Amino acid sequence: MVAPTGKRVYNWYISLVAASCMVLYGYDASVFNALQNSDHWKAYFNHPDANIIGAINTAYTVGAVVAGFFMGGPLADYAGRRVGMATGAILVIIATFMQTFAPRGNIGVFIAGRVVIGIGQGLALTAGPIYIGELAPPEIRGKIMSFWQMFYSVGSFIAYWVSYGTLKHPKKLGEWDWKMVVIFQILMPLIILSQVFFIPESPRWYVQKGRNYEAARAALLRVRDTEEEVEEELTTIREAIEFEAEAISSGYSALWKDKSVRKRMYIAMIINAGQQITGQGTLNSYSSLIYKKVFKDPNTIALINALNATFSILFTLNATWTVDRFGRKFLFIAGGIGMGICMLIAATVETQTPSPGGAKTHPVGISIVFIMFLFAFFYKPSWGATVWIFTAEIFSMNVRAQAVGMSSQTQNVANSIVQQFFPLFLAKEGFYAFYMFAGINFLLAAFVWFFVPETKKVSLEEMDAMFGGANHVVEGAAIEHKDASRHHSVVVDPQEKTITERRE
Structure with a gap:
């Protein structure tokens, strides 16, 4: 086994700085779920009803969708990938203080903070994966991008364990049992801001923005082992962007004018929406509500959430050695089938076993938790990590920022739709709702089998040919x-x- 060079290690470092943007998403996606276990939070905001809870979830989605569709791409193209990540981090910090120190009973300020945090994450989650995709060498791009999803699990890990710790001492902490969970969210954006302007900007952005070949060369010299590699890659970038500038328009209109790009947009949007309707998005937002149908003790539920987030980090690591070995398509199909089977089993076990005293017996409860963990085992390296890898790598430079922003935010569009009806569905039908997710997962696997090409180890500049377009190089x-x-x-x-x- 050949030892990695210093520059290859540095390539990993800068990619992980960018991947830290996903910690913001993972933490925030989990923190509100955790807050719903706090009696102090409920009392502070006058026991919000189901409609207010839904509005809090939707507020984040509105901010993220608006930023992802209309702001993230233009900002990343105009000011650079690093500025996009930094701006998102700053907005997350502002929003964290808005939520933590909202006046007592003023849920409007809390909701406004959710909108701002959504905008911040919409910007950061557009720039981050683009940056990693444009700096990582093709042969390890999938492996590096797998850490993008793993860092989502790191965010959930921090949120749930902080929540579990605070719930153990509700009397001692008082209102800080929920405020501490919220304010911890400033940790990662501060780390991002302390490092993001010390890492190189994307060489592809330098060439696209102002044909600044010297700056692009200098950036590549920091992450490639030889000058020969640098010159070869710079030539490839220049030729591809030359073609895109002359033969293809840029901006939002280009997403629909070119047949090959249009095809990729349809596939990417379906894949990203599919990520959220596998059942994982619902589990992340409503796992506390789901587990209340099985367990009665809030501490038990908080512990299960924390352990799930812990194992999710380990499960996502499977993508680092599978995504470039077996390919994106294989993981999508295997993950979809595996998740579908897990949902079938979970629904059958819960609906076909007795509930003495209003709760499941201990062995049944443990078995359902095990199945949900097994679901995460299939989800994390496939429809978790691989969706982001695939989305960040399939678009050409002239449309990459806009396309990644719009495609990734279809996750929030799909998730917001499911979140609106799932609590009612769960209340009326219980675990029968999971049969729906089983069917969806099998359909997603079939979609990939028929419509999604394999993209492992294909250079970014030659990706168009995989989807029926011209080879830009x-x-x-x-x-x-x-x-x-x-x-x-x-x-x-x-x-x-x-x-x-x-x-x-």
């Missing part, structure tokens, strides 16, 4: 050759009767 080289020929002319000197070549 080849076409860009042809354009450069044509331009060179155009500027090459023949001059006849009438005095000397000689022919000379002139290059303009």
Whole structure:
């Protein structure tokens, strides 16, 4: 086994700085679920009813969708990937203070904080995966991007364990049993801000933004082992962007004008929406509500959530060695089938066993928790990590920021729809709702089998050819050759009767 070089290690470091943006998402996606276990939080905001709880969830979604669809891409293209991540981190810090120190009983300030945090994460979650995809070498891009999803689990891990710790001391902490959970969210954005401007900007952004080849070369020299690698990659980037600038428009209109890009948008949106309707998004938002149908002790539920987040980190690590070995398509299909089977078993076990005293027996409860953990085992490396890997790598440079922002935010659109009806569905039908998720997972596996091509180890500049489009590197080289020929002319000197070549 060849030891990694210093620059390869540095490539990992800068990618993990960018992946830290996902900790913001994982923490926030879990923190409100955790807050619903706090009696002090409920009392502080006058025991909000189901409609208010739904509005709090929806407020985050509105901010994230607006930022992801209309702000994240333009900001990342105009100011750079690093500025996109930093701006998102700053907004998360502001929103954290808004939520923690909202006036007593003023749920409106808390909800406004949720909107701001959604905007911040919409910006950061657009710039982060683009940055990793554009800096990581193709042969390890999938492995590095798998840490993007793992850091979501790290965020959940922190949120649930902080919540579990505070719930153990409700009298001693008082209102800080929930405020401490919320304010801990500033930890990761502060870490991101302390590092993000010390890592290199994307070389592809330098070339796209102002044809700044020297800055792009300097950035590549920091992350590639040899000058030969740098020059080869820089040539590839230049040729691809040359073709995109001349033959393809940029901006939002380009997402629908080019047949190949349009096809990718449809696939990416379905894959990203699919991630949230597998059942995982619902488990993350309503696991406390779901487990209350099995267990009565809030501390037990908080412990289960914390352990699930812990194991999720380990499960996601499976993507680091599988995604570039077996490929994206294999993981999507295997994960979909595995999750579908888990949902079938969970629904059958819960609905077909007795509930003495209004709760399941201890062995039944443990078996359901085990099945939910097994579901996470299938989900995390496949529809968890691989969706982000696939989305960040399939789009060409001219539309990448906008396309990644819009595709990734279809997760929130789908999740918000499911979150609106799932609590009512769960209340009326119980675990029969899980049969629906089983069917969805099998359908997602079938969709991938028929419509999604394999993209492992394909360079970003050559990805278009995988979806029926032109090879941007080849076409860009042809354009450069044509331009060179155009500027090459023949001059006849009438005095000397000689022919000379002139290059303009």
